Amino acid sequence: MAESDALAEFRRTLRGWLAGNVPPPPPFKLPQTFLEVETEAQFRWLQAWQQRLYDAGYVGFDVPEEYGGRGIDPARQAIVAEELIEARAPFLVNFIALHWAGPTILLFGTEAQKRRLLRPLLRADEIWCQGFSEPGAGSDLASLQARAVQQADGSWRVTGHKVWTTVAHFARWMILLARTEEGVNKYASLSYFLCPMEAPGVSVQPLVKLNGEGGFNQVLFDDAPMPADALLGERGQGWNIAMATLMFERGAAERGGKERAAAFFAQLGALVAVAERTPLGAGTVAEDPVFRQRVAALWVEGQAIALSAMRASATALNAERPLALPLMSKLVASEWAQRLAELACEMLGPEAALSLEDPAAPFGGEWPRAFMNSFGMTIGGGTSQILRNILGERVLGLPKSK
Amino acid sequence: MQPRSPLPLLPLPPADFGYSEAHAQIQASARRWLAEHASAAELRRLETDPVGYAPSTLPALAELGWLELGCPADGAMDHLSVALLAEEQGRRLLPSPWASTIVAAALLAQAGTPEQRERWLPPLVAGQATLSVAFQEPRGVWHPEQLRSRAVRQGDGWQLTGSKLAVAWGQRADALLLPTRSAEGLELFVVERGALEVVAEATIDSTRRSARLGFTGLELTERERLEPSAAGAALGGALRLARLLLAAELVGVSEAVLALTRDYACLREQFGKPIGAFQAVKHPLVDVLTELELSRSLVLSAALACGGPDEAGADTLVAMARWHSAEGALRAVQHGVQLHGGYGFTKDCDVHFYFKRALASRGLLGTNVELGAELARRLFGGS
Numbered sequence A: 001m002a003e004s005d006a007l008a009e010f011r012r013t014l015r016g017w018l019a020g021n022v023p024p025p026p027p028f029k030l031p032q033t034f035l036e037v038e039t040e041a042q043f044r045w046l047q048a049w050q051q052r053l054y055d056a057g058y059v060g061f062d063v064p065e066e067y068g069g070r071g072i073d074p075a076r077q078a079i080v081a082e083e084l085i086e087a088r089a090p091f092l093v094n095f096i097a098l099h100w101a102g103p104t105i106l107l108f109g110t111e112a113q114k115r116r117l118l119r120p121l122l123r124a125d126e127i128w129c130q131g132f133s134e135p136g137a138g139s140d141l142a143s144l145q146a147r148a149v150q151q152a153d154g155s156w157r158v159t160g161h162k163v164w165t166t167v168a169h170f171a172r173w174m175i176l177l178a179r180t181e182e183g184v185n186k187y188a189s190l191s192y193f194l195c196p197m198e199a200p201g202v203s204v205q206p207l208v209k210l211n212g213e214g215g216f217n218q219v220l221f222d223d224a225p226m227p228a229d230a231l232l233g234e235r236g237q238g239w240n241i242a243m244a245t246l247m248f249e250r251g252a253a254e255r256g257g258k259e260r261a262a263a264f265f266a267q268l269g270a271l272v273a274v275a276e277r278t279p280l281g282a283g284t285v286a287e288d289p290v291f292r293q294r295v296a297a298l299w300v301e302g303q304a305i306a307l308s309a310m311r312a313s314a315t316a317l318n319a320e321r322p323l324a325l326p327l328m329s330k331l332v333a334s335e336w337a338q339r340l341a342e343l344a345c346e347m348l349g350p351e352a353a354l355s356l357e358d359p360a361a362p363f364g365g366e367w368p369r370a371f372m373n374s375f376g377m378t379i380g381g382g383t384s385q386i387l388r389n390i391l392g393e394r395v396l397g398l399p400k401s402k
Numbered sequence B: 001m002q003p004r005s006p007l008p009l010l011p012l013p014p015a016d017f018g019y020s021e022a023h024a025q026i027q028a029s030a031r032r033w034l035a036e037h038a039s040a041a042e043l044r045r046l047e048t049d050p051v052g053y054a055p056s057t058l059p060a061l062a063e064l065g066w067l068e069l070g071c072p073a074d075g076a077m078d079h080l081s082v083a084l085l086a087e088e089q090g091r092r093l094l095p096s097p098w099a100s101t102i103v104a105a106a107l108l109a110q111a112g113t114p115e116q117r118e119r120w121l122p123p124l125v126a127g128q129a130t131l132s133v134a135f136q137e138p139r140g141v142w143h144p145e146q147l148r149s150r151a152v153r154q155g156d157g158w159q160l161t162g163s164k165l166a167v168a169w170g171q172r173a174d175a176l177l178l179p180t181r182s183a184e185g186l187e188l189f190v191v192e193r194g195a196l197e198v199v200a201e202a203t204i205d206s207t208r209r210s211a212r213l214g215f216t217g218l219e220l221t222e223r224e225r226l227e228p229s230a231a232g233a234a235l236g237g238a239l240r241l242a243r244l245l246l247a248a249e250l251v252g253v254s255e256a257v258l259a260l261t262r263d264y265a266c267l268r269e270q271f272g273k274p275i276g277a278f279q280a281v282k283h284p285l286v287d288v289l290t291e292l293e294l295s296r297s298l299v300l301s302a303a304l305a306c307g308g309p310d311e312a313g314a315d316t317l318v319a320m321a322r323w324h325s326a327e328g329a330l331r332a333v334q335h336g337v338q339l340h341g342g343y344g345f346t347k348d349c350d351v352h353f354y355f356k357r358a359l360a361s362r363g364l365l366g367t368n369v370e371l372g373a374e375l376a377r378r379l380f381g382g383s
């Protein structure tokens, strides 16, 4: 497929810009994804990168220009995503904002909300976090307990306990799900807020992940005030809006198959590099027939996942079962990435035990770190089990599991 | 995050996967026809039938235009249509030598002499003759360079010695295409069945019959030899097509088993509820679903690549499709039997037909271990 001249030119210019602007690695260890941003130094460095990319005109191809975006342009958006991976550019730190909160605000926000919030979101001037989960309400999200009570002047006060809140320690805003209504069912009593994190009564406490990294938190609300216009959509509409956010989060929204393909190529290429560079006996892992079979299997499965992400937008072809590909994409991609990291660790043998701190750790100790972090993707945003329930019930029409 | 190695670039499908209104129509008409003509009752009737397929089937497929897909007049095969039809037939397990015949037709169209094409293609397209390519030999040999069947020049003619197995519908084919090796390299011959020693294999899969062939000092003339200059490419293309068809069929097998088992899981009640409400039943069915959707993406992409310029890329995608769909189908039929419980263990339950097809297909034209090794060579080089 030949790209139009204009797009090819865009790609060329972007490539040139990236060649001159992707920063060299900082003197400190960077997190692997937006889920693990821990220190102020990491955050500032990543924020500066997103700001620079935005200022160069490469962020916001899914947001109209009047809100600070570059206008809706999926082709350019896909090119940017591909080239960022190709150039091994740092990730964009305001990930939750760009991919989940932003699209939700665009769908449900008032004109004033969109004008106020979207530009600083795109530029990473204001970071967003997501306050859905609570200690007692993870998979069963609708049973959450945080309460928001409307005051006489129309403003709100919120009390509750959110947990596993990624990037809350740097966030200016939270997409917050709280209970607002009495006497209706658990779904209809929820509302969706754009909650300012700087309010009195909001406190953020870091949590430590299994591999020792930080990046997520618990957030306590003690009668914290929110202005009247913090409400997104209507009162009681929170569940439906949250479902839209979760669709974005699970990759159900048509977000580039080519982007998925580029990510797949990067991950598999990294695995191949481990095999080729890890000594085994007189040769390398890449010469071992059993490891070769296992890499081949991951190649096939990854290729299938990348092609399926592309096929998701060939709607005529998927008429028999339109929801299958969108609803399965996070499930299969996260489980695949987990198997890939596991296999890389297997290849490293005893040295898979070496952590980031050991200067002799192969590949900087990134693989055991990646394997541990891969569980963030199979748990966060709906666990693999919950996604299988959803696929079984919504796509196969099996009876509900109670 | 890591230094990365370059991967082989594989052909990517166009955004719409080349799926046109015409393809949608072919698919819909295939579904209609198959719903009417292919049923589990018919599979049961044919189990004991000596031929194994209804005599009316091939003329009907000819009428539908499915047979000419193997040797289109302009030479440009629509692999996507072929793959879609193979999947539909896999869903119903329609017993017929359609797949083996169009593979043979493609081979003959590409490497046959004018006389051979004239002799075989018209009746084949009309559903009045069937051909089959004898790819597979004992000891797991199928690769054109490893064939042990020998062709030796004898005066003006040839003498062939060798044996073949798992030749699809070979016991009924009017003629067989025999890949062999001679001092000069690969040789293909088209031989009428009567000249060969043909034994019907007793296999587990009654829906696709097969035969063993033997030939010792078989005298042939130049007239039976295909164009040697085209033989290598044509056999490579035929292998690719045969693997693609197998892969597409196996996606159909997974689809059918999923539908049967899903319906059963909604109907069958234990502990006061439909068994599909138990996650130990639900989740494996979802795994069947996700695997078959992934397989389908590979099959369709492979089909699209088959018509394209990058032959090595097409070979790789076809190998991937065949690997993945065989893996998925074998898991699908295992869940299919297990989740039907005691009923699934009987011949009353239709799942057994699919189980047998999945198992019988798995080792054809390369086991998954061989395909894995083949793919690894593309990634890493070496042996």
Ligand SMILES: Cc1cc2nc3c(=O)[nH]c(=O)nc-3n(C[C@H](O)[C@H](O)[C@H](O)COP(=O)(O)OP(=O)(O)OC[C@H]3O[C@@H](n4cnc5c(N)ncnc54)[C@H](O)[C@@H]3O)c2cc1C
Pocket (backbone or CB within 6 Å): A035, A129, A130, A131, A132, A133, A134, A135, A137, A138, A139, A140, A163, A164, A165, A166, A167, A216, A375, A376, A377, A379, A380, A381, A382, A383, A384, A385, A386, A389, B279
């Ligand atoms: C790295 C990471 C980042 C996160 N970031 C955020 C964030 O920014 N904002 C936010 O709101 N949340 C976030 N989360 C929380 C995440 O959404 C929840 O952890 C997730 O929804 C699961 O809820 P839980 O932890 O309460 O587990 P539980 O719901 O208690 O589940 C425990 C186990 O039981 C299984 N289980 C539960 N119910 C069922 C069922 N019905 N059927 C079958 N199995 C079931 C689960 O699959 C799981 O294996 C994050 C989580 C992680 C790991």
